[in-house]
Amino acid sequence: MNNIPHSTQGAVFQTPCAHCPLRAMQTFRGFAPEELDFVRRLKIAELHAVAGSTVLLEGDTVTHLYTVLAGWGFRYKTLSDGRRQILNFVLPGDFIGLQSSCMAEMRHSVEALSDVTLCVFPRERLWELYRDHPHLAMDLTWLAARQEVLLDDNLLSLGRRTARERLAYLILHLYLRAKELGLAVGDEVALPLTQQHLADALGLSLVHTNKTLKRLTRSELVHWRGGRLRILDFDALVALARYEIGEQPPRPFI
Amino acid sequence: MNNIPHSTQGAVFQTPCAHCPLRAMQTFRGFAPEELDFVRRLKIAELHAVAGSTVLLEGDTVTHLYTVLAGWGFRYKTLSDGRRQILNFVLPGDFIGLQSSCMAEMRHSVEALSDVTLCVFPRERLWELYRDHPHLAMDLTWLAARQEVLLDDNLLSLGRRTARERLAYLILHLYLRAKELGLAVGDEVALPLTQQHLADALGLSLVHTNKTLKRLTRSELVHWRGGRLRILDFDALVALARYEIGEQPPRPFI
DNA sequence: CGCAGTTTTGAGACTGATCAATGCCTGTGG
DNA sequence: CCACAGGCATTGATCAGTCTCAAAACTGCG
Numbered sequence: 001m002n003n004i005p006h007s008t009q010g011a012v013f014q015t016p017c018a019h020c021p022l023r024a025m026q027t028f029r030g031f032a033p034e035e036l037d038f039v040r041r042l043k044i045a046e047l048h049a050v051a052g053s054t055v056l057l058e059g060d061t062v063t064h065l066y067t068v069l070a071g072w073g074f075r076y077k078t079l080s081d082g083r084r085q086i087l088n089f090v091l092p093g094d095f096i097g098l099q100s101s102c103m104a105e106m107r108h109s110v111e112a113l114s115d116v117t118l119c120v121f122p123r124e125r126l127w128e129l130y131r132d133h134p135h136l137a138m139d140l141t142w143l144a145a146r147q148e149v150l151l152d153d154n155l156l157s158l159g160r161r162t163a164r165e166r167l168a169y170l171i172l173h174l175y176l177r178a179k180e181l182g183l184a185v186g187d188e189v190a191l192p193l194t195q196q197h198l199a200d201a202l203g204l205s206l207v208h209t210n211k212t213l214k215r216l217t218r219s220e221l222v223h224w225r226g227g228r229l230r231i232l233d234f235d236a237l238v239a240l241a242r243y244e245i246g247e248q249p250p251r252p253f254i
Numbered sequence: 255m256n257n258i259p260h261s262t263q264g265a266v267f268q269t270p271c272a273h274c275p276l277r278a279m280q281t282f283r284g285f286a287p288e289e290l291d292f293v294r295r296l297k298i299a300e301l302h303a304v305a306g307s308t309v310l311l312e313g314d315t316v317t318h319l320y321t322v323l324a325g326w327g328f329r330y331k332t333l334s335d336g337r338r339q340i341l342n343f344v345l346p347g348d349f350i351g352l353q354s355s356c357m358a359e360m361r362h363s364v365e366a367l368s369d370v371t372l373c374v375f376p377r378e379r380l381w382e383l384y385r386d387h388p389h390l391a392m393d394l395t396w397l398a399a400r401q402e403v404l405l406d407d408n409l410l411s412l413g414r415r416t417a418r419e420r421l422a423y424l425i426l427h428l429y430l431r432a433k434e435l436g437l438a439v440g441d442e443v444a445l446p447l448t449q450q451h452l453a454d455a456l457g458l459s460l461v462h463t464n465k466t467l468k469r470l471t472r473s474e475l476v477h478w479r480g481g482r483l484r485i486l487d488f489d490a491l492v493a494l495a496r497y498e499i500g501e502q503p504p505r506p507f508i
Numbered sequence: 509c510g511c512a513g514t515t516t517t518g519a520g521a522c523t524g525a526t527c528a529a530t531g532c533c534t535g536t537g538g
Numbered sequence: 539c540c541a542c543a544g545g546c547a548t549t550g551a552t553c554a555g556t557c558t559c560a561a562a563a564c565t566g567c568g
Contacts, residue, residue, distance in 0.1 A: 077410045080496050085413035087406050101392075102399040104501055108406055130392050134384035137391045138355075144398035145356040151405040152341050152362055156331045158412040159339035159457030163556070194514065203413030205557055210516065212556095226565080242334050247358055417524070448546065462524050464548065480533085480546095 014046055015069060015117070022069065022093050022253055027180050029250045038133055039254060045120040049073075049112040051192065056096065056110040064120050065097040067254055071116030072192050076200065077108045086201035088150055089113075089174065092181055093253045095143045101126065114192040121254075139252035149246070158203045161241070163212045166202050169241035171222055175231055176245075187231040268300055269323060269371070276323065276347050276507055281434050283504045292387055293508060299374040303327075303366040305446065310350065310364040317377050319351040321508055325370030326446050330454065331362045340455035342404055343367075343428065346435055347507045349397045355380065368446040375508075393506035403500070412457045415495070417466045420456050423495035425476055429485055430499075441485040 015021070017040040022028050031039065047066065049055050055073060056062060073090040087108060090096065100106055101123065130137045153173075157166050178189040199209035216222050221237055223230035231237065238245075269275070271294040276282050285293065301320065303309050309327060310316060327344040341362060344350065354360055355377065384391045407427075411420050432443040453463035470476050475491055477484035485491065492499075 075406075077406060079410065079414055083414040085410045087409050098395065098399045099403055102396045102502070103403060104503070107403050107500060127388075127392070130388035134381075134388065134391065137388065137395070138381070138384050141352065141391070141395050141398060142356045144395060144402065145352045148398065148401055148405065149353055149357060149361050151402065151409065152329075152331060155341050155405065155409055155412060156333065156339045158409060159454075160333055160337040196514080200413075206514095207516090207558080208556055214516080246361060248356070249358070450546085459525050460546095461526075461548090465524090468548080 015119075016040070017043060017119075020069070025182060027251055028093060029252050032135070035133060035136055038129070038136070042121050042125060042129065043119050044122055047118040047120050049116040049118065051112055051114050051116075053112050054109060055112055055116065055118070056106055056108075058106055058109045060106045061104065062097055062100040062106050063123050065095065065100075065123055065126065066118040066120060068092050068094045068096065069117040069119055072113040073110055073116050074113060074197065074201070075108050075110050084200050085203060086197060088147075088154060089177070089201070091177055093251065095140070095254055097123070098140065098144055113197070136254060139254060142252050143254075146248075146251075163202070163204055163208060164215065165241050166204070167198070167209070167212050167216060168221070168237045169243060170198065170201060171216075171229065171231075172234075172237050172241055172243050175229065187234070189229050191227055191229050193227070269373075270294070271297060271373075274323070279436060281505055282347060283506050286389070289387060289390055292383070292390070296375050296379060296383065297373050298376055301372040301374050303370040303372065305366055305368050305370075307366050308363060309366055309370065309372070310360055310362075312360050312363045314360045315358065316351055316354040316360050319349065319354075319375045319377055319380065320372040321375070322346050322348045322350065323371040323373055326367040327364055327370050328367060328451065328455070329362050329364050338454050339457060340451065342401075342408060343431070343455070345431055347505065349394070349508055351377070352394065352398055367451070390508060393508060396506050397508075400502075400505070417456070417458055417462060418469065419495050420458070421452070421463070421466050421470060422475070422491045423497060424452065424455060425470075425483065425485075426488075426491050426495055426497050429483065441488070443483050445481055445483050447481070 017036060023030060046069070047055075049071075055066070058077060068090055070092055075087040075090060075096075076084055077087060078084045090110060096110060096118070099108070129140070153169075157169050161169060174191060175184065175189055178184050178191070183189055195209050195213065196206050198213070199206045202209060204212070213222075213224055217224060221233045221240070223232055237243070271290060277284060300323070301309075303325075309320075312331060322344055324346055329341040329344060329350075330338055331341060332338045344364060350364060350372070353362070383394070407423075411423050415423060428445060429438065429443055432438050432445070437443055449463050449467065450460050452467070453460045456463060458466070467476075467478060471478060475487045475494070477486055491497070
């Protein structure tokens with residue numbers, strides 16, 4: 001009982017829900033006391049995934065649901081010959097694993113980009129949430145709907161934007177999401193990505209991604225050095241990407 | 255009161271929920287009596303959209319939710335210069351408009367491909383559904399999660415498949431969805447699409463789509479004539495597209 | 509210092525885009 | 539019954555964007 005090992009999926013809650021770092025943020029909506037209480041009891045563990053590790057694997061049968069507490073990750077799928085497509089990036093507040101409730105097997109994988117902390121919820125207790133906390137249930141739907149909006153945007157990008165526009169779009173997207181979570185310092189963010197990740201998210205080759213990024217750098221729109229992204233000309237990026245800035249009411253999370 | 259006009263959005267329910275054509279299908283799960291009763295009262299109208307008409311427009315503030323009862327449509331987004339991307343196709347049983355519950359404005363449009371019949375639900379009563387019918391609430395989440403799975407697949411296609419593979423994938427996807435709904439006769443389906451629609455769904459130009467389709471026809475994989483699609487070599491298509499056939503439990507719908 | 513992973517660069521090949529016609533149906537009006 | 543218009547499908551020629559291959563230059567780290 002004593003001397004609990006420092007395992008990846010320990011029984012110890014390093015982060016009590018009452019002091020959830022997400023709740024402190026302005027972007028996220030607060031909980032009613034009884035909701036907080038329920039979520040606290042729903043959380044059965046905290047998972048620490050090391051940078052580069054696979055959190056979920058396509059084909060797995062998953063019995064847990066996760067909320068990202070801290071860190072960056074990405075969802076991806078691969079074709080049988082190894083071609084990989086990053087579907088989107090996973091940031092704090094994102095809910096992972098809902099798909100497993102409608103598909104027998106996981107249809108995508110999730111990998112940690114940085115060290116990632118996740119709250120773990122047992123899938124079989126999801127029913128309790130729906131039964132006793134309709135408000136939280138709506139929040140889950142809200143999160144799913146938001147995912148869909150992001151995927152739609154991405155689809156438009158892959159289908160109809162040129163490489164340059166696509167990269168500008170992705171950069172803005174990442175920057176704005178990071179900023180929303182307070183991860184940006186002025187016009188600068190630390191992105192734990194390699195250009196290979198960008199390429200796989202953009203549906204481009206590594207080489208062409210590099211050349212495109214170089215062009216964006218040379219025209220003084222952005223600056224990318226060793227994982228630090230700096231937005232030099234926000235408006236020009238927005239124009240280039242034809243970025244639509246969508247207003248959102250405060251986000252829920254679980 | 256008599257002589258009710260044959261309006262697009264009449265107050266008359268041509269299709270009572272008790273005899274919903276979807277319920278008769280094997281793919282869809284049944285309702286408990288009280289659920290059926292609730293949904294029946296939730297449905298406030300039936301909308302008939304003529305082929306080619308716009309059902310929902312990006313930027314609109316939408317106050318209704320819809321279930322497709324019959325017909326084909328598609329969701330799409332456009333860039334400010336007119337480039338259009340079809341996000342996915344909408345078939346009977348699909349639920350439309352959930353996104354509006356998290357975004358102030360619609361982030362995509364929906365257009366009818368054939369004449370389409372939709373059940374109309376008021377958005378503001380969604381809360382009642384969550385509060386009183388947790389089972390239906392889970393169904394909604396299920397539907398949203400399934401959407402996400404489809405979008406993920408699509409994203410992989412646009413990002414990493416070649417034109418040929420992409421087309422094979424889309425054709426299989428459409429065929430299997432139609433078949434699931436009993437819209438296929440043997441290896442043949444009537445698809446109310448032009449090649450322009452295919453192109454916009456695939457992220458390709460019209461010309462290249464045509465040439466690619468021609469190649470698929472010449473190699474005896476499919477046959478496409480005036481809106482009729484015929485699968486000539488299913489296995490070869492599956493292999494070409496690297497199509498993953500995912501098993502699904504019986505679908506819910508609202 | 510040397511390695512492994514990443515970024516950068518150049519050259520050439522190829523996929524898919526664009527432009528420009530032409531052909532093919534189907535419905536309409538004379 | 540024919541002429542014609544409008545929407546779609548088809549084709550060829552050329553062009554541009556992106557990919558692949560190959561190699562070199564960097565970077566952080568043990």
